[in-house]
Amino acid sequence: MRRLSQLSATVLLALGISIPQIAYAQAPNAAPPGAASPITLPSVAVPGFWDPNRRPERPDVTRLPTQIRFATTDDYPPFSFRDENGRPAGFNVDIARAICTELAITCTLEVVPFDQLVAALEEGKADAAIAGIAVTPATRQMLDFTDRYFRSPARFVARRADGLSDVSPDAVASRKVAVVGGTAHEAYLRDFFAEAAVRSFSTPEAAREALQKGEVDLLFGDGVQLALWLNGTASADCCAFAGGPFTESLYFGEGMGIAVKPGNEALRQSLNYALARLWEEGVYTDLYLRWFPISVY
Template identity: 30%
Template sequence: MNKNLRSLALSAMLAIAPVGSALAADNLTLRIGTEGAYPPFNYFSADGQLGGFDVEIGKALCAEMQARCSFVAQDWDGIIPALKAGKYDVIIASMFITEKRKKQVHFTNPYQKAAMTFVVPKDSQQSDFSPEAMAGKTIGAQGSSTQADYLTALYPDSDVRLYPTQDAVNLDLVSGRLDAQVGDMIPMLDWTRGSEDGSCCKLAGEPITDPAFVGEGVGMAVRQEDDALRQKLNKALDTIVANGTYKAINDKFFAINILTLK
């Protein structure tokens, strides 16, 4: 190849390279991990498809980022280890942002406000939910959750029972095997007001908002080395909140705005 031809070939390669890199950057493909057992946030529909608030928010973010996305169901107690192992790229599963979890993953800005609550049978006369008042009582929560951390840390004299899913906690409360449970406020509000089995029960006591347990809100989790992805998700989240997409999804599932709890 003569000198002129070599120069032309090199120039063509340099011209093509940036275009190829830009295309690679724009062709974002994401795998989204969620639980699939936490309605109305994430669940399997009758036809076996993942649905719920988390899933629709994930789809809206993917549309905004022009990303090709797929969803992966994962049991809650293994959801962070599976992210770190590369099973998926981001967790969108109503996960509280806590200092304990921030040691393992990085979080986006909150896409929900966080609060927990006690839930008791409708005929319960319990009004004091201090550790002293609940001594000897049987209280349930989903295992590997902030509710579990809250109960095991502050209620040593209660019979704290932990379950693999929120549905299993609900079932034991309905069946009379629990005096109370602690759950996330929004799904517990939805369960008690919007489902037949949940009509047995009511929210009780003041909302639990201790930042040591509910953290800074609910965020999406990525691997600690994936800060560029975290920033993309934050930007997309800001956009769907600003353009009304977030509210449209919120209003399909909830009577209040769960970004503000108002």
Template identity: 45%
Template sequence: MTDDEFPPLHFAGPDGVPTGFAVELARAVCERLTVTCTVQARRFDTLLDALADKQGDVVAAAVPLTPGLRARFLATRPYFRWPARFIARKDRNLPAPSATALAGRNVGIVEGSAHEAYLKAFFPNATRKTFTDLSAAQSALKRGEVEYLFADGLSLALWLNGQEAEGCCTYSGGDYLENRYFGEGIGFVTRTEDAALARALDDALQRVWDDGKYAELYLRFFPISPF
């Protein structure tokens, strides 16, 4: 089971059939397990209850791996994590982010986000400029009102590759993956009584990684890598 409104991880294709990185990875895993799998699209907020009610066997969607989730269900190892990234205007030739390099520099951030908390903790001398949402922060960076923007790498990848950015900006520095701030990522979710299925999914995920299918799917759905 998946949701069809969260590209590029899961969305409805031109023919209405669910696709996306998580969905196609699930199909690849089914092939490695030599089982026939049917993908059902459901409203995102109903997925876990539907799994508990045995309306499906696996959830392949962007459901965060949290202690609360693990208390109710089993999950595979993460197959995607939410990286945090800095982006900057291409024409500014700014240094790669570090605690020293960002001292006194303006950094756009979404107010109240995990990214703001991380910036406060590890880049304390940066000058934070908060915005109510990511779109406002992106617009400010594009106009040159801030020097950097620190936010979710996947959302930034979609913006950088879209028309709205107009090629203004690019990633600066590497990715940040601290679980304490940005979570464990996402994995395939099963019921607690289906431990054998969870183990089989983990094994198939490893095979998909080893034979290069993971990389193939990743490059198909992420033209600008968030990592």
């Protein structure tokens, strides 16, 4: 089992980020082929993952347990972590609470290590895990998932002083692009931006440093990690997103869903209903803007 973009509290401190830290970014440019179709607000694009033509049915509450026991982790900011008072906080935590309010059902939230989430579901110690588990063919063999409620896109970043905005394959062909070696982001670059001068680095920190020093023209990587860096003091406001988001699932995964024990269709469908309602009512947008004030899209 693997998790989407790993970010510990230590990494966030290194980036100079306090959570939540509110700042607003320039709205993204038009998305290239393969990108998501977000809703663009005045300064932040909020992604929508729900088809307005497919509305889940209202759940039969008599088929649900008297309470939903959510499991999450405390090492995955800004999705789930402990705040200054030691209480669980983050985007995932707020989504879980909003779901319970929508369903008008009592919920509990337990923090467990990431590698124990599957066991917690299998052994009946938890009903649902909302912890950034990547939805993949491998995890689908172990768990059932709700509809996607978040996806971290790939993004290009450029130095502000360079004013680069066109990140089409033709425009990038003459550019040096930093990327972390051995990742899906490197594979995507080499497959679709074959003419670019791809420079592989061993760590995200090294790739970011190369961009800041002007050793490369662009940086390509995970949108959440890059947004946190851009919004923190470590970037020194050097850089900004260039172009739109890339969300090719074959490279960057299907995104996040809430995991439940296989066969628990009543709960899964109820969670899907609640997620769709949170989107329709604007609750999802409010939570997204709270935790991702500099848009990853």
